Structure formats: C-alpha cells, structure tokens
Amino acid sequence: MIYLDNAATTFKKPINVIEAINHALTYYGNSGRGAYRAALDSGRMVYExxxxxxxxFGSSDPSKVIFTSNATEGLNIVLFGLFCSGDHVISTVTEHNSVLRPLYKLEKTKNIGIDFIGIDESGKLKYDEFEKHIKENTKAIIVNHVSNVSGEIADLEYIGKTARKNNLYFIVDVSQSAGNIKIDMNKTGIDVLCFTGHKGLFGPGGTGGIVINSDILIDTFKVGGSGVQSFNKEQPDEYPTRLEAGTLNIMGIAGLGAGIDFINEIGITNIHKKEMSLLKRLYKGVKDIKGIKFYTDCSEFEKEPESIRHGSILPINIDGIHSGDLADYLGEEYDIAIRAGAHCAPLMHKALGTVDEGIARFSFSYFNTEEEIDAVIKAIKEIVEE
Amino acid sequence: MIYLDNAATTFKKPINVIEAINHALTYYGNSGRGAYRAALDSGRMVYExxxxxxxxFGSSDPSKVIFTSNATEGLNIVLFGLFCSGDHVISTVTEHNSVLRPLYKLEKTKNIGIDFIGIDESGKLKYDEFEKHIKENTKAIIVNHVSNVSGEIADLEYIGKTARKNNLYFIVDVSQSAGNIKIDMNKTGIDVLCFTGHKGLFGPGGTGGIVINSDILIDTFKVGGSGVQSFNKEQPDEYPTRLEAGTLNIMGIAGLGAGIDFINEIGITNIHKKEMSLLKRLYKGVKDIKGIKFYTDCSEFEKEPESIRHGSILPINIDGIHSGDLADYLGEEYDIAIRAGAHCAPLMHKALGTVDEGIARFSFSYFNTEEEIDAVIKAIKEIVEE
Known part of the structure; x- marks a missing residue:
C-alpha cells in the first residue's frame, strides 16, 4: 500500500515507538497509584x-501538559472550561468540527457569540479582519494552525500579536502541524494549544493533549479519581490533575514520548523539508492535468522545499471525477490510500465551494518516498485518461 | 516482582492482547475516516x-457500546448527560471518586439531590434502604458492582428489581468486576454500565466504555469530528457517534477485544474460581496473625472457591503497622506490589473507619500463582515478627 492519508493518522510508526509501547506493556504499572517499582517507573515516564x-512546543511548565485521548478531547476541555455565558470568541472558517461543534454547543447552551474569519481567494485567512471583530466581551481567539483541508498555514505570530495587544487568550489547534512544523509557544504568544498524538507526532491512537503556557485557569471537565487528595470532594486545583481524571493511557503516552524522540533525532526542519519535497514532486507531476484544481496557494510550491511554508497536505479535484471516485479508483486499482469527500470542516468546504464534490486530499509523512509519489502521479494520469 | 495490584491495572497481559496491539499498529488505519483497505479493516475491527x-455483558445492541478512554470518562458522560436541574439520585458509600466527584459537581452546578446508601457491619450494602430513599424526583440508582476497597459485591439483581419497580434508571460501575465476575445486563436489568479496559478485561490503558441496554438518551458530552454528517452543526443523534468524538484508540480497542477473547477462551467462571482460590489461600495464610483486620465478610472465604461471591480483592490492616509502611516493606524488601493508603473512595474509608490508616489492598489476577501467594504470606509474617 502507498499510504498518503497521514493527515488522518500516520500509518507507519517509527520502530522506537513500537518498542516503547511494548516496553510499557511489559514493564509499567499504573502511574501515580502505587509506591512499588513498576508504578513509580510508570509515573516517571509520564512526567518525562x-x-x-x-x-x-516551547512551553515553560511541564505540569501544564495535560494528557487527553485525542485533540478533540483537549479542545472540548479548553473551550467548555474557558467560556462563560455571554462571552465572545473569534475563530476561523478553517476550523475542524472538533472546534466548531463545541463552539456551536456553547452558542446554544451558554449564549456565547462567535465570529468566523474567512479566507481570501488564495486560501489565506483575511488577517485584517481579526481586529475588526474584537468586541468588549471577546475573550479569546482560537485558530487552526494548518487547515486539514487545504494545508494552508495560519500566521500564528501575526494573530498572537493581535491577541496580546487586545488582551485576549490565544488558543491554537495544532492537530495538523505538530511534528511537521516547528511551533514555539513562547515566541508566538500561544496561551493554550491542543495536539493529537497519532498524526505528525507518530504516537499511537488514544493520545493527545493540552499545553498551557500562561496562568489561564481552565475549569474542570471530566472529574474523578486523581490518585491524590482522595478526600477532597472536588478535583484537585493544580494542573495537570485539575484536568486529568482516571487512569492514564500509559502505553500510549510511552509511544507518544518515543515519537517525539524520533522527531527530535531527525530534526523537525528535516522532516518538513522532506515532506515539502514530496508534496512539490506530486504537485509538479499533476499540475498540467486538464481540469485539475488545487485549493491552496500554489505559488508556494515554486520555492525550494526547505522554504515552502505549507502543511503536508495537497488538496485537489479533477473536473469530471468526483473526489470519492478518485479515492476509490486509487484504493481499489492501485492500493493507494488517500481521503476524499468532506473532511469534518464544513465552513472550509463552503468557503472553497466543495460542499458537493468534496476534496481529494493527499497527505504526507517522513516515511513516504519519491518512488511512491511517482507511482501516484502515474496512477492519477491513467485514471484521468480512462 | 509479585504483582498483587490488579485492581489498579492488570500488569501481565495475555500474549494475544500484545499481539493484537502490534497487529493494529502495523495494519490498521484510522477507522471511519477513509475508504481504503487499512481504514476499512480498522473500522471492521472496531465494530466487531x-x-x-x-x-x-449480555446486552443486545452493539451500536450502543461507546468507547471511552477509561471508566471515569464513561461515568462522566453518563452522569452529566443524564441528570437535569433538580433531579435526585441514589448511590452508595462504596462509590469511587469517578462517581462521587461527578455527582458532587452536579450537586453544585445543577442542584441535584444525592442520597448515599451505607454499609452494615459485615460490609454489605443496607439493601432495605434503597426503596426508603426514593423520592418523586429520583431519576436513577447508580452503584459500584464491586468495591475497589473491600471487594464486596453489590446484589445487582436486588437493586435492579428495585429500580425497575420504581421506574428508575439503573447504572452500574463495573470497573472492578468486568472480566472477573459474570455480568448479564438483561438478567439484572442494568440500563447502563461503565467499564474500564485495563483491569479485569486485560486490555491496555486508554480503553473503556459505556454499554447501554435501554432506550435511555444520554446527552452529548465531548463533541467534534464524527466522520459522518460533517455538515450537521451538532453531533449526530445516533449511538455510538452521539457520544464518541474524534479519532478512536484503534490500537487500544484491538487489545481490548483480544482481552475479551482471552477471557471467553478460559471461561469467566474459571477465572473467578482461580482468583477466589488465591484469595482464600492468602486469607487462610494470614488470618491468625495477631492484630490483623479484614474489611469484608470473611465467612465467604470458608466456602469452596467456585462458590465464593467476592471481588478479587482482599483488604487488610495489621495493628501497629500503617498500611503505607506495609506496602513499602513488601515493595522494597520483597518486590511484592500492592496498593495501600486511600483508594479514591472517601465515603468507604469513612464507613470502614480507615481514613487515617488507609487499607493494604491485595488484588488478584488469573496470572497469579499459589507460589506467589505463599511467598506473600511468608513476607507478611516476617514483617510482623520484626
């Protein structure tokens, strides 16, 4: 199989991730719940x-790293724990349903106000609109770092400055960028980010988290056993226990840590460069196909791979072939895995005019090869010619 | 290491569980998020x-099996999704903080009323009190099947009948019984149960779930990507998507399924019989130690193992040795892993009078051996004699 659905989950995991998972299965007990060696070792691994x-992520306090089961859970915790009745929030049309649905639920249950910043014709956010939508009751800006549909990158430094200047919390969904693009919370002024473990970070499913880099106090979401302060009727006040309840996914956390080790060893800029070189190769190989359309600013792909500022996603459609059919042909005839149709980002499909046809999304990982890309180009051309 | 902290997590997992996890890591994509083979295989495994x-669990509709990251998450989803302002609920002093803290939060935020049924001197629930506490606004009874402190089993048939007779929802926390004791939702009239995957079910951490066996409609908790109905502003109405948001823990679910296969192969009555035989052996070996105290009805341990009705937990204290010290001695001097102190069940410690000293809890798995139990008996005797 040629796997180009890495934006859904990275299929091939580094060997050290698999080893770490198996090590955890064999040697680690429950963390924070016993004083014997296997439990202490487990707790130490979790803390490390x-x-x-x-x-x-360029954050300063490890105790403000909260483990969750995926980015969605992290985003739910942050959004439901932050907004009170009557608050206003600025977000964007690039958001995934993991942000949209919590916001819509808050709109309905707590009467919060939401403004969504749109995109221009090149697919970029209309940056000058952020400031225009700030109201007296605006509490936060929440943005998707990389669109899971177009692969466009949001300019976090710009938005971070706007947030700081206006005393707003700056929250970022890094599901599609963590592990692919360097993120520095201190430098960009991010107060809270939510990440998933099983995509660019190469961890297993069931992992993700929240990183808090400010004194923001997020209200509890799930409550329950904490291993400490057993006789307190409420969840302990302190992070991370404040937002973590019940037994952690020890095996998953071990795998996630190993995924980050792998990225640090290769170097995130080398990973980005390789992925951009593959993306550029695919783009160059298919750009002259009649009726092909890209839903992103392709001028970026004329640069050298190391200079390309883009997520590891290439979104296309070809006139006369529904995106779902293209994905089916590629899967059934060529054993090439991509994702098509709607991508859980309804406002983005509306903005791009692809509500009906969806989008065929090719997404890359460090483990893909040039040979695979060439095979994909050949396959697409054959499908078009048929 | 001799591991007798299986009530915290089963340390030794069956080989087929480890194999299933590694198979998932190697062959499964994201489920419900693609139409290629690895994604379809993953989706099929999740459904199976x-x-x-x-x-x-003797339930009738697989689509009402909801995956969560642990029992705590399941209990939060059920409790916050069921109770409305002014409702009343009956629970027990045997509950874990995974039930107590959500209830206390509901008491504070939604003004729900709670009555806790106590235990008698033998450690059993005061069953005749359930009916006495039912009010006009009582909506549900929620009980812990097996106390994680004492190992006492609640009589689900009795409580289920009381619930049915009074038209109340019957919710059960089976964290300490799933995989150790046969549970039949149809027979006992359980509407909803919450389980964890990494204890008696032999799955990995990060797994658990809710099983619904009635037409109860639980409100959404986490909302976000569902892979279906992308353009719906709300989470889809249907189970399981109604209560599941974001990418599932594929590897964990594969391991959990293999854990259940293992239990089915051995037979849950054989597992229970073996665990009771080990518990009885430990009890008989230490019961004559001067100053030893058991916090459960020990007359049960006079029966043959297959007839003993008890969870796989033996709770003890010995006069003059704090439970934490006993655990430390066992861990450091003998490499024996148990849990001591407070067990995230504050009302139970109050009922048993062990708020200060805690309890030394020995908990068993199918993989423990008679030789291990004999070594533990010898170690305890040596510690006492010192």
Missing amino acids: TREKISKF | TREKISKF
Missing part, C-alpha cells in the same frame, strides 16, 4: 513525557 | 469489538 512535550 | 463487548 510531559517535559518532552513542554520543551517540544 | 463492539459486538464482542455487547455480547460479553
């Missing part, structure tokens, strides 16, 4: 992984 | 695991 994650 | 779980 918090440190790795904190450092990886 | 829902079927296995539904059947395992």
Whole structure:
C-alpha cells in the first residue's frame, strides 16, 4: 500500500515507538497509584513525557501538559472550561468540527457569540479582519494552525500579536502541524494549544493533549479519581490533575514520548523539508492535468522545499471525477490510500465551494518516498485518461 | 516482582492482547475516516469489538457500546448527560471518586439531590434502604458492582428489581468486576454500565466504555469530528457517534477485544474460581496473625472457591503497622506490589473507619500463582515478627 492519508493518522510508526509501547506493556504499572517499582517507573515516564512535550512546543511548565485521548478531547476541555455565558470568541472558517461543534454547543447552551474569519481567494485567512471583530466581551481567539483541508498555514505570530495587544487568550489547534512544523509557544504568544498524538507526532491512537503556557485557569471537565487528595470532594486545583481524571493511557503516552524522540533525532526542519519535497514532486507531476484544481496557494510550491511554508497536505479535484471516485479508483486499482469527500470542516468546504464534490486530499509523512509519489502521479494520469 | 495490584491495572497481559496491539499498529488505519483497505479493516475491527463487548455483558445492541478512554470518562458522560436541574439520585458509600466527584459537581452546578446508601457491619450494602430513599424526583440508582476497597459485591439483581419497580434508571460501575465476575445486563436489568479496559478485561490503558441496554438518551458530552454528517452543526443523534468524538484508540480497542477473547477462551467462571482460590489461600495464610483486620465478610472465604461471591480483592490492616509502611516493606524488601493508603473512595474509608490508616489492598489476577501467594504470606509474617 502507498499510504498518503497521514493527515488522518500516520500509518507507519517509527520502530522506537513500537518498542516503547511494548516496553510499557511489559514493564509499567499504573502511574501515580502505587509506591512499588513498576508504578513509580510508570509515573516517571509520564512526567518525562510531559517535559518532552513542554520543551517540544516551547512551553515553560511541564505540569501544564495535560494528557487527553485525542485533540478533540483537549479542545472540548479548553473551550467548555474557558467560556462563560455571554462571552465572545473569534475563530476561523478553517476550523475542524472538533472546534466548531463545541463552539456551536456553547452558542446554544451558554449564549456565547462567535465570529468566523474567512479566507481570501488564495486560501489565506483575511488577517485584517481579526481586529475588526474584537468586541468588549471577546475573550479569546482560537485558530487552526494548518487547515486539514487545504494545508494552508495560519500566521500564528501575526494573530498572537493581535491577541496580546487586545488582551485576549490565544488558543491554537495544532492537530495538523505538530511534528511537521516547528511551533514555539513562547515566541508566538500561544496561551493554550491542543495536539493529537497519532498524526505528525507518530504516537499511537488514544493520545493527545493540552499545553498551557500562561496562568489561564481552565475549569474542570471530566472529574474523578486523581490518585491524590482522595478526600477532597472536588478535583484537585493544580494542573495537570485539575484536568486529568482516571487512569492514564500509559502505553500510549510511552509511544507518544518515543515519537517525539524520533522527531527530535531527525530534526523537525528535516522532516518538513522532506515532506515539502514530496508534496512539490506530486504537485509538479499533476499540475498540467486538464481540469485539475488545487485549493491552496500554489505559488508556494515554486520555492525550494526547505522554504515552502505549507502543511503536508495537497488538496485537489479533477473536473469530471468526483473526489470519492478518485479515492476509490486509487484504493481499489492501485492500493493507494488517500481521503476524499468532506473532511469534518464544513465552513472550509463552503468557503472553497466543495460542499458537493468534496476534496481529494493527499497527505504526507517522513516515511513516504519519491518512488511512491511517482507511482501516484502515474496512477492519477491513467485514471484521468480512462 | 509479585504483582498483587490488579485492581489498579492488570500488569501481565495475555500474549494475544500484545499481539493484537502490534497487529493494529502495523495494519490498521484510522477507522471511519477513509475508504481504503487499512481504514476499512480498522473500522471492521472496531465494530466487531463492539459486538464482542455487547455480547460479553449480555446486552443486545452493539451500536450502543461507546468507547471511552477509561471508566471515569464513561461515568462522566453518563452522569452529566443524564441528570437535569433538580433531579435526585441514589448511590452508595462504596462509590469511587469517578462517581462521587461527578455527582458532587452536579450537586453544585445543577442542584441535584444525592442520597448515599451505607454499609452494615459485615460490609454489605443496607439493601432495605434503597426503596426508603426514593423520592418523586429520583431519576436513577447508580452503584459500584464491586468495591475497589473491600471487594464486596453489590446484589445487582436486588437493586435492579428495585429500580425497575420504581421506574428508575439503573447504572452500574463495573470497573472492578468486568472480566472477573459474570455480568448479564438483561438478567439484572442494568440500563447502563461503565467499564474500564485495563483491569479485569486485560486490555491496555486508554480503553473503556459505556454499554447501554435501554432506550435511555444520554446527552452529548465531548463533541467534534464524527466522520459522518460533517455538515450537521451538532453531533449526530445516533449511538455510538452521539457520544464518541474524534479519532478512536484503534490500537487500544484491538487489545481490548483480544482481552475479551482471552477471557471467553478460559471461561469467566474459571477465572473467578482461580482468583477466589488465591484469595482464600492468602486469607487462610494470614488470618491468625495477631492484630490483623479484614474489611469484608470473611465467612465467604470458608466456602469452596467456585462458590465464593467476592471481588478479587482482599483488604487488610495489621495493628501497629500503617498500611503505607506495609506496602513499602513488601515493595522494597520483597518486590511484592500492592496498593495501600486511600483508594479514591472517601465515603468507604469513612464507613470502614480507615481514613487515617488507609487499607493494604491485595488484588488478584488469573496470572497469579499459589507460589506467589505463599511467598506473600511468608513476607507478611516476617514483617510482623520484626
């Protein structure tokens, strides 16, 4: 199989990730729930992984790294724990349903106001509109770092400055960028980010988290056993326990930590460069196909791979072939895995005019090869010619 | 290491569980998010695991098996999704903080009323009190099947009858019984149960779930990507998507399914019999130690193992040795892993009078051996004699 659906999950995991998972299965007990060696070792690994994650995202306090089961859970915790009745929030049309649906639910249950910033014809956010939508009751800006549909990158430095200047919390969904693009919370002024573990970070499913880099106090979401303060009727006040309840996914956290080790070893800029070189190769190989359409600013792909500022996603459609059919042909005839149709980002499909046809999304990982890309180009051309 | 902290997590997992996890890591894509083989295979495995779980608990609809990251998450979803302002609920002092803290939060935020049924001197629930506490606004009874402190089993048939007779929802936390004791939702009239995957079911951490066996409609908790109905502003109405948002823990679910296969192969009555025989052996070996105290009805342990009705937990204290010290001695001097102190069940410690000293909890798995139990008996005796 040629796997180009890495934006859904990275299929091939580094060997050290698989080893770490098996090590955890064999040697680690429950963390924070016993004083014997296997439980202490487990607790130590969990803490070290918090440190790795904190450092990886340029954050300063490992105790403010909260483990969740995926980015969606992190986003739910942050959004439901932050907004009160009557608050206003600025977001964008590039958001995934993991942000939209919590916001819509808050709109309905807590009467919060939402403004969505649109995109221009090149697919970029209309940056000058952020400031225009700030109201007296605006509490936060929440943006998707990389669109899971178009692969366009949001300019976090710009938005971060706008947020800071107006004293707003800056929250970022890094599901599609963590592990592919360097993120520095301190530099960009991100207060809270939510990540998933099983995509660019090469961890297993069931992992993800929240990283907090400010004194923001997020209200509890799930509550329950915390291993400490057993006799307190409420969840402990302190992070991370404040937002974590019940037994952690030890095996998953071990795998996630190993994924970050792998990225640090290769170097995130090398990973980005390789993925951009593959993306550019695919783009160059198919751009002259009659009726092909790209839903992103392709001028970026004329640059050298190391200079390309884009997520590891190439979104296309070809006149006369529904995106779902293209994905089916590629899957059934060529064993090439991509995702098509709607991508859980309804406002983005509306903005791009692809509500009906969807989009065929090719997404890359460090483990893809030039030979695979060439085979994909050949396959697409054959399908078009038929 | 001699591991007797299986009530925290089963440390030794069956080989087929480890194999299933590695198979998933190697062959499965994201489920419900693509139409290529690896994604379809993954989706099929997830559905088959829902079927296995539904059947395992005597429930009738696999689509009402909801995957969560642990029992705590399941209990939060059920409790926050069920109770409205002014409702009343009956629970028990045997509950874990995974039930207590959500209830206390509901008491504070939604003004729900709670009555806790106590235990008698033998450690059993005061069954005649359930009916006495039913009010006009009582909506549900929620009980812990097996106390994680004492190991006492609640009589689900009795409580289920009381619930049915009074038209109340019957919710059960089976964290300490799933995989150790046969549970039949149809027979006992359980409407909803919440389980964890990494204890008696032998799955990995990060797994658990809710099984619904009635037409109860639980409100959404986490909302977000569902892979279907992308353009719906709300989470889809249908189970399981109604209560599941974001990418599932594929690897974990594969491991959990394999854990259930293992239990089915051995037979849950054989597992229970072996665990009771080990518990009885430990009890008989230490019961004559001067100053030893058991916090459960020990007359049960006079029966043959197959007839003993008890969870796989033996709770003890010995006069003059704090439970934490006993655990430390066992861990450091003998490499024996148990849990001591407070067990995230504050009302139970109050009922048993062990708020200060805690309890030394020995908990068993199918993989423990008689030789291990004999070594533990010897170690405890040596510690006492010192």
